[in-house]
Amino acid sequence: MPKQIHLAAHFPGVNNTTVWSDPASKSQIDFASFIHLAQTAERGKFDFFFLAEGLRLRELKGRIHDLDVVGRPESLTVLSALAGVTTRLGLAATVNSTFNEPYELARRLATLDHLSDGRAAWNVVTSWDAFTGENFRRGGYLAQEDRYSRAKSTLRAARELWDSWDDDAILADRSTGEFVRPGQGEFRYSDEHFDIEGRFTTPRGPQGHPVIIQAGNSDEGREFAASDADVIFSSYSKFEEARLFYKDVKDRLAKYRRKHEDLKILPATTYVLGDTEEEAAERAAQIRRAQVSPQTAIAFVEGFWGRDLSAYDPDGPLPDLEPDLGEGVSQGRAQFRGDRGAVVREWRRLAEEKGFSIRELVIEVTGRQPFIGTPRTVADQLDDFVQNDGSDGFILVPHLTPGGLDDFVDQVVPLLQEKGVFRTDYTGPTLRDHLGLTAPRTSRKEAR
Amino acid sequence: MTGLHLAVALDGAGWHPAAWRDLLARPSELLSARYWSGLAAEAERGLLDFVTIEDAFALQSSRFEGPDDRTDQVRGRLDAVLVAARLAAATTHLGLVPTTSTTHTEPFHVAIGIASLDHVTRGRAGWRPQVSGRTPDAAHFGRRKFPRFDEAFYRAPGSAAFVAELFAEAADAVEVVRRLWDSWEDDAEIRDAETGRFIDRDKLHYIDFEGEHFSVRGPSITPRSPQGQPLVTALAHDVLPYEFAARSADVVYVTPHSREGTAEIIAQVRDAETRTGRTGEPLKIFADLVVFLGDDADGRKAELDELDGAELASDAEIFVGAPARLADLLLDWKAAGLDGFRLRPGTLTRDLEAITRALVPELQARGEFRDHYAETTLRARLGLERPASRYAAAP
Numbered sequence: 010m011p012k013q014i015h016l017a018a019h020f021p022g023v024n025n026t027t028v029w030s031d032p033a034s035k036s037q038i039d040f041a042s043f044i045h046l047a048q049t050a051e052r053g054k055f056d057f058f059f060l061a062e063g064l065r066l067r068e069l070k071g072r073i074h075d076l077d078v079v080g081r082p083e084s085l086t087v088l089s090a091l092a093g094v095t096t097r098l099g100l101a102a103t104v105n106s107t108f109n110e111p112y113e114l115a116r117r118l119a120t121l122d123h124l125s126d127g128r129a130a131w132n133v134v135t136s137w138d139a140f141t142g143e144n145f146r147r148g149g150y151l152a153q154e155d156r157y158s159r160a161k162s163t164l165r166a167a168r169e170l171w172d173s174w175d176d177d178a179i180l181a182d183r184s185t186g187e188f189v190r191p192g193q194g195e196f197r198y199s200d201e202h203f204d205i206e207g208r209f210t211t212p213r214g215p216q217g218h219p220v221i222i223q224a225g226n227s228d229e230g231r232e233f234a235a236s237d238a239d240v241i242f243s244s245y246s247k248f249e250e251a252r253l254f255y256k257d258v259k260d261r262l263a264k265y266r267r268k269h270e271d272l273k274i275l276p277a278t279t280y281v282l283g284d285t286e287e288e289a290a291e292r293a294a295q296i297r298r299a300q301v302s303p304q305t306a307i308a309f310v311e312g313f314w315g316r317d318l319s320a321y322d323p324d325g326p327l328p329d330l331e332p333d334l335g336e337g338v339s340q341g342r343a344q345f346r347g348d349r350g351a352v353v354r355e356w357r358r359l360a361e362e363k364g365f366s367i368r369e370l371v372i373e374v375t376g377r378q379p380f381i382g383t384p385r386t387v388a389d390q391l392d393d394f395v396q397n398d399g400s401d402g403f404i405l406v407p408h409l410t411p412g413g414l415d416d417f418v419d420q421v422v423p424l425l426q427e428k429g430v431f432r433t434d435y436t437g438p439t440l441r442d443h444l445g446l447t448a449p450r451t452s453r454k455e456a457r
Numbered sequence: 458m459t460g461l462h463l464a465v466a467l468d469g470a471g472w473h474p475a476a477w478r479d480l481l482a483r484p485s486e487l488l489s490a491r492y493w494s495g496l497a498a499e500a501e502r503g504l505l506d507f508v509t510i511e512d513a514f515a516l517q518s519s520r521f522e523g524p525d526d527r528t529d530q531v532r533g534r535l536d537a538v539l540v541a542a543r544l545a546a547a548t549t550h551l552g553l554v555p556t557t558s559t560t561h562t563e564p565f566h567v568a569i570g571i572a573s574l575d576h577v578t579r580g581r582a583g584w585r586p587q588v589s590g591r592t593p594d595a596a597h598f599g600r601r602k603f604p605r606f607d608e609a610f611y612r613a614p615g616s617a618a619f620v621a622e623l624f625a626e627a628a629d630a631v632e633v634v635r636r637l638w639d640s641w642e643d644d645a646e647i648r649d650a651e652t653g654r655f656i657d658r659d660k661l662h663y664i665d666f667e668g669e670h671f672s673v674r675g676p677s678i679t680p681r682s683p684q685g686q687p688l689v690t691a692l693a694h695d696v697l698p699y700e701f702a703a704r705s706a707d708v709v710y711v712t713p714h715s716r717e718g719t720a721e722i723i724a725q726v727r728d729a730e731t732r733t734g735r736t737g738e739p740l741k742i743f744a745d746l747v748v749f750l751g752d753d754a755d756g757r758k759a760e761l762d763e764l765d766g767a768e769l770a771s772d773a774e775i776f777v778g779a780p781a782r783l784a785d786l787l788l789d790w791k792a793a794g795l796d797g798f799r800l801r802p803g804t805l806t807r808d809l810e811a812i813t814r815a816l817v818p819e820l821q822a823r824g825e826f827r828d829h830y831a832e833t834t835l836r837a838r839l840g841l842e843r844p845a846s847r848y849a850a851a852p
Contacts, residue, residue, distance in 0.1 A: 030650045038680050040545070040577040064565070066661070066678060073658040073676075080641070080656075080680040082573035083566070089539040090577040092490065093546030112514065112597040113562060120536040123488045124543040144565045146671030147600075179533065181477065181484035186764065188477055188484065189532045194516050205599040208516040208524045212488060212533040304653030 014395050014431045015273055015402030015444060016422075017101070018050035019059045021410045023067070025309075025375070026279065027078050028299045028408045037078050037410050040090065045411035047091045050098055053418035054432050056443040057099025057130055057220075058091065059242075059404060060084040064108055065141045067341035069308055070317055076305050078410075085117050092125035099440030101130035101222060107137045107159055108145050111166035111203060115211070119171060122214025127439030130220035132242060135160045140340045157229045162202040164221065164237055169198045174213040220440050226254075235261035238272060239446050242404060246278040246379045251399040273401040273444055279408065280380035280387050282416050293381045296408055297372045306368035309375070311338055312345040313352050323368040327360050384416075388424035395430070460825035461787060462797025462839065464554075464743065465500055465812060467493075468511035469531040471804035472747050474519070475765040477531050479757070479804040487531065493540055494547040496805060503813025504827050506838055507552025509585055509690070509799065512537035514558060514594040522607035523593050530765070538570045545577040552835035554583030554690055559627035561589060561598050565673060567630070568637035571687050572679040580683035580834035585690045586631055586705070588623040624701045629668040631689060631705035636664035638686055639846040640676035662848040684836050685843050692745070694772060699729035707841060708741045710799050712773045719744060719793040741796040741839055745773040749803040750780050750811035758803060773801060780815035788825060796839075 020043065021027040028034060036042050047058045062084055067074040084102035091100060100121065104114060114131075122129035137151035137159075151159060173196040180187045194209040223230065223238035226245075234241045235258055245251040255274050262272060281296060283289030301309070303323035311318045315333035332353045339345040360370050380387045394400060407413020425431035436442060470477035470484055477484035486492040500508050517532050518525045537555035544553055553574065557567050567584070575582035595603040603619075610616050645660035664675035690708040693699050702709035709726060713719035726742055747769070749758045754777045762768045769775060776783055787798055802808035820826035832838040 029648055029655055038576055040579070043577075063678060065674075066676060073656075073661055075654045075656045075658045078655055079661075080646070080678065082576055082679055083569040085539060086542045086570050086573035087577060089542035090545040093494070093543055108563070109566070110561070110598050110600070117536045117539060120539045123535060124490045124493075124539060126490070143672075143674035145563050146673065147563075148672075174533070179485065179488075183478050183480075183484075186478065186529045188530060189528050191526060191528050193532060203599055205597055207593050207597045209597075210514065210516050210534050211536070302653040 011392075011428075011430050012395050012401070013445070014391065014425060015275060016053070016055045016431070017057045017059050017099075017275060017402070017404040018046055018055050018414055019061070019277060019404050019406040020046055021078070021407055021413060022061050023063060023078050023081065025077050025300045025305050026377075026406055026408055027410065028296065029078050030299060030302070031409060033412060034409055035411055038080055038082060040087070042411035043087055043091055044094050046407075046414060047095050047098060049412075049414050049418050051095045053414070053422045054435060055098060056402070057101045057128075057440055058088075058095075059101045059132070060088060060103060062103035062105060062134065063341065064105060064136070065144050065341050068339070069311060070338045074308070076302065076308055085121055088129075089121055089124055092121070092128065097128070097435040097438065097443075099128045099130055099220065099443060100125055101132055101220070103132040103134055105134050105136055106163040107135060107151050107156060108141065108147075109163070111163050111170065111198070112205060112209070114163065115167040115170035116209070118167070118219045119211040119214045122216050122219050123211075127215030127441070129214065129216065130222055130240070130440055132222035132224060133160055133164060133238075134224060157225075157233055159202050161233060161237065162200050165200070166198045166203050166205065168218060169196055170209045171213060171218050173209045174211075176213055176217070178212055216439050216441050220444065220446065231258050231261060234258060234272065235267070236265045239441075239444065241272065241274045243274055243276040243400070246276040246377060246403075248379075248394060248397070248399045251276055251394070252397065255398050255400060270445060275402050275404045276400050277404045277406050278380065279378050279406050280417065280421075281378055282382070282384055282387060282420060284383065286382050286386065289381050289383065293378050297376050297378070300408065301368060301372045301375060303368055306371040309371045310367055312342070313349045313356075315349065321367065324366045327357060327367055327370065384420035384424055388421050388428065391421075392425065392428055392430050460820065460827065461791050461795070462506045462741070462743065463812075463817070463820075463826065464507045464509060464552075464797065464799040465505055465809060466509045466511065466745070466799050466801040467496055467805065468801075469517070469534065469805075471808065472771070472801040473758070473761045473765070473769055473803045474530045475761040476804040478761065478764050479807060481807045482804060483806070484531070488533065488535060490543050493544060496809060497544040497548050497551055497553075499806065499809055499813055501548050501551040503817045504830060505551065505813070505817075506797065507554050507581075507583060507688075507835055509554040509583075510537040510540050510556060512556040512558075512587075514561060514589055514597050515591055522591070522605065538574060541582070542574050542577055545574070548578075548581075550581070550830040550833070552581045552583055552688065552838065553578060554585055554688065556585040556587050558589045558594070559586045559630040560623060561594060561600075564630045564633040565637065568634040568677055569679045571634070572638055572677065572682040575682035575684050575687045576679075580836075582682070582684065583688035583690055583835055584634075585692065586627055587692070588627050590620065590623045621697060624697055626670045628701055628704050629666070629670055632668075633664065633666045633673045635686060635689075636666060636847070637673075637675055637677040638681065639848055640664050641679075641681040642846045642849045643681050643685070646680065681846065684834050685846065686836070688835050688839065688841070693726075696725060696729065699726050700733050702726070702740060703729040703733040703735045706740060707738070707836075708743060708839070710743045710745050712745050713790065714774045716790055716793055719790045719795060723794040738841060742794070743797045743799045744790060744795050745799045745801060747771050747773050747775045747801045747803055748783060748808055748812070749775075749777045750783060750808050750815065752779065754778055757807075761803070769803075780811060780819050783816055784819040784823065784825075787820070788823070
């Protein structure tokens with residue numbers, strides 16, 4: 010039997026992948042948009058719906074970045090509302106482990122699991138910076154090297170809390186007058202980050218623990234995923250690099266006595282469909298141009314140069330200035346961290362070789378459209394990618410809100426189903442069922 | 458409408474600790490969406506203004522100062538903001554007012570949570586900020602050491618300063634939340650293809666709150682919500698909380714035990730408004746009442762008291778009797794200057810149904826309660842305007 014593909018729908022985010030200038034682009038905040046995309050994903054029998062998070066608006070040159078979509082809701086609140094208009098779709102919230110406390114986080118995730126009848130997932134992210142910390146009473150306090158240690162502690166503490174209630178804790182037995190088994194919720198957790206104890210308020214959710222998603226690419230992030238995550242949100246959507254990542258991470262599982270299928274690797278990816286290959290290629294080029302407006306092109310090179318480049322012509326050559334590799338001009342984006350000097354050198358080489366203008370260069374280097382073609386060719390490409398161990402499926406990132414997955418669900422999903430590589434209906438009620446994660450952890454008390 | 462406003466406080470199986478043992482209770486479903494949706498639908502059927510959803514970081518207990526070992530009462534609860542959000546699609550008019558802690562929860566998270574609730578309900582969100590000074594709550598977070606908060610401490614001289622501190626911090630938290638709600642002007646989103654700008658960033662504002670307890674920079678990550686400022690409500694039993702409500706809230710819930718007591722409390726609330734220099738709309742004052750309704754109410758309550766091993770005690774007045782008599786009482790107390798009531802059903806769903814199917818028709822027959830929902834937002838239902846953002850330049 011071929012590998013079964015897992016699919017998730019990413020609500021369009023606040024980077025330039027999301028095209029807001031298209032007349033078909035609707036509100037990024039109106040609940041109707043969330044309902045549309047979630048119900049489309051459920052119609053397509055997707056595994057889950059995914060919401061990203063950013064706890065401070067991004068800034069460039071000390072001012073709020075105004076060229077991309079700005080503004081989004083609190084993830085868990087919207088997902089809880091969506092639980093009321095969907096019945097099977099998994100609901101994945103990105104929630105930061107630095108600017109939340111385990112007690113509160115664990116009860117909110119367990120609550121979503123109850124209110125969705127077992128469909129909750131938590132994408133554990135680890136932003137730590139003082140810039141984001143300025144929005145919180147505790148401020149920014151975490152050294153970058155401590156972020157995974159804090160994330161692991163947060164997750165361990167949350168698991169301790171989820172395990173503090175038995176699965177069958179609530180008896181609600183009128184005849185004996187017993188509502189609950191004794192001692193429920195008792196916990197104590199202590200390590201270098203937390204020292205907490207007491208009685209946890211929220212009984213164990215239908216999944217025991219919500220599905221855990223991890224999104225880091227670093228060695229530390231991979232190790233964290235191998236030891237603790239159920240799903241990886243990966244950024245490797247080109248086959249060769251994806252295959253290497255897949256093998257690297259899956260090979261780490263044995264160390265934690267976990268099986269190959271205990272961790273699903275799902276790269277974020279985009280696709281473009283057309284009635285013919287040519288039409289699809291044409292549309293793909295149009296979308297890339299819409300994603301990189303002249304202003305966006307300049308803002309993008311500014312992020313890497315670390316300088317104000319507003320005087321440069323987006324249709325002209327790259328700036329001859331040397332980049333300023335100091336503090337940088339961008340805040341709140343992981344993209345502009347790392348070795349910016351090397352990036353600039355590579356771009357210069359590329360621009361010279363191809364004769365690219367600034368905008369053409371940005372279109373070239375930011376274009377991530379690995380799957381372009383007719384529904385048939387895209388279905389074949391996706392299937393090949395998974396069967397050859399590039400991934401276990403995909404997190405699809407549409408460029409339009411909220412109708413960006415309509416064509417995929419109508420035209421590609423049926424072909425994947427025909428090939429026998431994607432479900433024609435849900436086989437169980439919970440997200441763990443959809444993902445084939447058959448071994449929910451047992452509660453602590455049962456394990457004793 | 459000149460009649461009264463009516464809200465219902467939802468919590469577990471009801472406000473009697475033995476409520477889950479009522480034959481019509483659904484004790485095994487208290488954590489399910491179906492149960493909560495049913496309650497909300499019933500409240501909406503009765504045209505109620507809003508429901509509140511209780512919350513606390515401490516597991517329910519029969520002891521004030523900490524957990525107990527009882528297994529014969531309801532234990533376990535869900536996050537109130539998420540319960541409210543789950544009810545968005547199950548209702549169309551009902552206001553939804555969850556409780557959160559001002560002591561331990563980050564104001565930024567609360568601000569975006571309640572704003573998001575307002576977006577998903579299209580303007581029906583409210584909020585009840587609540588202080589949590591109890592020692593076990595602090596131990597759940599491990600960040601702060603609180604004094605042992607028991608009766609002895611409460612009577613000791615040092616406790617007043619501690620309580621004042623909690624409320625001062627709560628006022629700061631509400632101020633931060635309110636500023637964040639205003640930090641996006643209504644027309645900040647421009648989608649101007651010409652200049653490539655999605656927003657006009659001059660209409661997004663840093664809130665730069667600097668308080669004694671914390672600072673918050675802003676702006677919010679969430680665009681301004683349908684109501685602009687969701688309805689802020691506070692339960693208050695004493696002068697200090699009255700002042701907190703006067704500074705921070707739109708609605709205050711109070712707990713009088715008689716018509717005369719109602720008048721006294723209203724006078725104290727109005728004094729608190731003067732002392733704190735409140736401007737704009739005066740507080741809407743709601744009285745809380747625990748209610749057991751119907752011909753069999755006496756017997757039902759007595760039976761539950763018996764099962765629980767103690768007579769029900771409450772901070773609020775407990776009413777037991779026929780819906781028509783409750784209507785008399787509500788109208789009598791209202792005449793003392795109340796805007797409405799928040800009823801705490803002794804048992805859910807039985808006493809909620811008595812409210813929506815017997816009390817409401819009784820009040821309607823007397824011309825004292827709406828016969829349909831006229832307004833779409835919760836603020837409008839309470840006669841409150843949609844305020845402009847405090848950061849918007851005057852037109």
